[in-house]
Amino acid sequence: ADAEAPALQVFRASELEVRTADSQVDLLTIPAKENPDLVLVGVSVPEYGSEKWALKAAAMLGIPTAFIVETWPHRWLDIYGERDIPLYSQSHLAFLWDEVSCEYMKSKGFDFTKLVATGNPSEDGFAALKKDRAKHRAEMRQRFGIDEDAIVIQWSVALDLDDPEQDKPGHSEWSGFYEAESIKEFLMAVRDAAADTGALHKIRGVI
Numbered sequence: 001a002d003a004e005a006p007a008l009q010v011f012r013a014s015e016l017e018v019r020t021a022d023s024q025v026d027l028l029t030i031p032a033k034e035n036p037d038l039v040l041v042g043v044s045v046p047e048y049g050s051e052k053w054a055l056k057a058a059a060m061l062g063i064p065t066a067f068i069v070e071t072w073p074h075r076w077l078d079i080y081g082e083r084d085i086p087l088y089s090q091s092h093l094a095f096l097w098d099e100v101s102c103e104y105m106k107s108k109g110f111d112f113t114k115l116v117a118t119g120n121p122s123e124d125g126f127a128a129l130k131k132d133r134a135k136h137r138a139e140m141r142q143r144f145g146i147d148e149d150a151i152v153i154q155w156s157v158a159l160d161l162d163d164p165e166q167d168k169p170g171h172s173e174w175s176g177f178y179e180a181e182s183i184k185e186f187l188m189a190v191r192d193a194a195a196d197t198g199a200l201h202k203i204r205g206v207i
Contacts, residue, residue: 146206
């Protein structure tokens with residue numbers, strides 16, 4: 001295990017004993033030795049990720065399992081669903097981001113009674129920012145040189161366009177279109193909207 005892994009530091013700060021699995025054999029034998037009440041895992045992209053071996057070991061030993069999906073499950077299941085659904089659907093509980101996630105998991109064949117929307121603690125910081133929203137809004141607009149009355153349209157880039165291997169068919173994140181082209185289309189649309197002299201508000205785009 002990575003000595004700097006965030007989860008590992010959390011466990012140690014809570015004075016929990018940390019066991020490290022150095023092989024697939026460890027992932028099968030540790031649960032048998034520890035006999036835990038529950039095996040909790042995340043979602044792994046590799047075909048032979050440690051989470052999968054832990055789930056398989058727990059199933060063999062009859063230990064209850066649960067898993068956490070830290071973002072919306074759509075892309076994970078669209079790409080790896082055929083491979084992962086048979087394994088993860090055996091779990092006794094799934095902790096998901098929101099009700100949208102629960103509904104999507106249900107549409108993929110998961111038992112809805114085993115799906116729980118818990119939110120994501122990593123998003124809690126947004127709630128703290130809410131009370132100072134006006135201040136943060138003004139700061140961001142000043143940073144980008146955007147007028148207070150302008151309408152801002154944000155475009156979020158999913159792929160690293162500095163890596164040409166990502167933005168082409170065959171890549172695991174390929175969405176069926178070139179992201180470079182979609183960004184170009186966004187910029188052209190913002191340019192055309194900004195040039196409209198009859199518009200009630202200025203239009204500005206942020207990537």
